[in-house]
Amino acid sequence: MIAVTHPQVIAVRRSARVAHVALWAFLLVNLAVVQAMYVLAGPAHNLAGSIGRLLGLYLAFVMALQLLLVARLPILDRGIGMDRLTTWHRWTGFAVLWLVLLHPAFVVLGFAQQDRASYARTFLSLAGQLPVLLGVLATCLIVLVVALSVRAARRRLSYETWHAVHLLLYAVVVLGVIHQVYEGTAFKINIWTQVYWWGLWTFALGALLAGRLIVPLARNARHRMRVAAVVPESGDVVSVHVTGRHLERLQAAAGQFFLWRFPEHQSWWQVNPFSLSAAPNGRSLRLTAKAIGTTSAGLRDLPIGTRVYAEGPYGAFTLAQRSRSGVLLIAGGIGVTPIRALLEDPAIGSDVVVLYRVRSTADAVLLGELRNLARVRGARLHVLTGRTGGGNQPFQPENLATLVPDVTDRDTYVCGPAPLTRAVVASLRSLRVPSRQIHAELFRLAA
Known part of the structure; x- marks a missing residue:
């Protein structure tokens, strides 16, 4: 066997190297900045408070990283692949869980030691303050989402239910940012730390909005996809043929997938990742799905001409x-x-x-x-x-x-x-x- 040296293959390898280098550089630079912010902020009133502050800084950064891993950034998707990015997103989610439990635990312990009060009394006193209460609510939501993402619980939920519950993480982000505005003293040391921190969140939220909302809306407005045919392949498997305008501009490749919605036939939040089951030809796309969840089971009832909302193409399985x-x-x-x-x-x-x-x-x-x-x-x-x-x-x-x-x-x-x-x-x-x-x-x- 000989190695493949096609220009497209070489370009993909180069983009993979660039993606990995960019991601590692982003991680190392930001972790160094977070550590510097902790040092500049100086020690808290005691050791427990200092540990709580450091964990809070790491928690905020990892939450921003979570958004970037699922923002559909082209440089990451093409170079690394969404499948691997999703795996990393899942593991960083568990890191968020531990940080969101340990950060308040050490903060409360620090205040309890300082005031010579019981842990429970200190917690109730702090939770009565609105910024802290928002943080508590965010913690509860994260615990709920992670609990439902554990494999044993995940098996009992339909994909659509799990996906809807997962959307609560956007509420967590909102609550977390508000909490940081009021309680994040380490972010407000000087103008440079403020510029850095809000620049990080602007980048993360901007990438998320662009990749998950603006770009898909623009593409769907351009291509105007519709259901052209629905073909049963077996008792529980169906193929859906989709046509639209200028589909060649999508530059989809065999092995990739789209996130499919059929808003005229199903609720907007019902979305599924279905791979292309035929090599794209620039004129039509085909997906083939087995009836497992609500969305996939309803595909055989799609009327011809149904409007299609598709996000993609995604994936490096090419x-x-x-x-x-x-x-x-x-x-x-x-x-x-x-x-x-x-x-x-x-x-x-x-x-x-x-x-x-x-x-x-x-x-x-x-x-x-x-x-x-x-x-x-x-x-x-x-x-x-x-x-x-x-x-x-x-x-x-x-x-x-x-x-x-x-x-x-x-x-x-x-x-x-x-x-x-x-x-x-x-x-x-x-x-x-x-x-x-x-x-x-x-x-x-x-x-």
């Missing part, structure tokens, strides 16, 4: 990321949709192997299309059926190496349920496939 000429595509269940689109992309070449994992051939969505595309591309297609367990574990390292003996010389793209994706990635690493050749897409998205 052929521009590959480094080798040979490609291995692995799909699990409905995760076949971006895999099918990648197989249709003319840039994929002819050295392609496709592994499609399903319970039975009856569950193999778009199988006919995959077979036709594999025939046209000269690709090898393996449909792997049956329950996983015992002797039927195709993604164990030795079994995967048997199916694809030259797996280490290929770029692998895998999309499917989280357990399948994690198993495949673990096996690839066990087989010593370089990380730059592993491209995984998971079904998850932050609000």
Whole structure:
């Protein structure tokens, strides 16, 4: 196998390096500034108060970072990928939880020690002040959202319900900023600290508004997308064809996804990330979804001509990321949709192997299309059926190496349920496939 040196691939690698360098530089510079602000502010009345002040500074910065990770910044999305950004957003969310619990705990402890009063009495006294009360409300909302984001709780909620609850974080941001205005003494040391702090929040909020509201509104006004056809693929899977004006200007690529809304048919807050299930051709877009939540289950009832509001394209799960000429595509269940689109992309070449994992051939969505595309591309297609367990574990390292003996010389793209994706990635690493050749897409998205 030879390495891919296409100009587009080189440009994507360069943008990935730029994105990582920019993000690390942003983190290190801001952490240094936060630490300097803490030093300039001087010690609090006691050790507990000083710790509480420092944790408050870090909390405010991490909250701003949270906004930037989900602001749909092109430099981050194209260079890193929204899937990975969402993972980082989730972990920084847990950091916010600990900071939002520890910051007030140490602040109250500091005041209790200073006043020689009980902890409970000091807390009630402080909570009676409006700025502190707003901080308490923000803390309660964060605890609620994080509790519902824990995997055990998340499984019991529909995507639409979880997404709606997640929107409470915007209320947290508002409450947190107001709290900082009144209580953030370290932000007001001098004109430079004020300029820095409000510049940081202006940048974070501005990026969020631009990426999540202004740019999508402008794009949808330009493209005027509508439902052109609704095609049932099986009992619980449906494809929706969307047309519009000048769709080629979206510069969408096979493997990417959009956030789809159908405002004339469903509530505005009902939004789902669906991958393109066909390579974009500049004239139409196609999504294919399984009826899991309220939104996806209602797609088969969409009237022709329904207005479509789409945000995107997003994601770095594209052929521009590959480094080798040979490609291995692995799909699990409905995760076949971006895999099918990648197989249709003319840039994929002819050295392609496709592994499609399903319970039975009856569950193999778009199988006919995959077979036709594999025939046209000269690709090898393996449909792997049956329950996983015992002797039927195709993604164990030795079994995967048997199916694809030259797996280490290929770029692998895998999309499917989280357990399948994690198993495949673990096996690839066990087989010593370089990380730059592993491209995984998971079904998850932050609000």
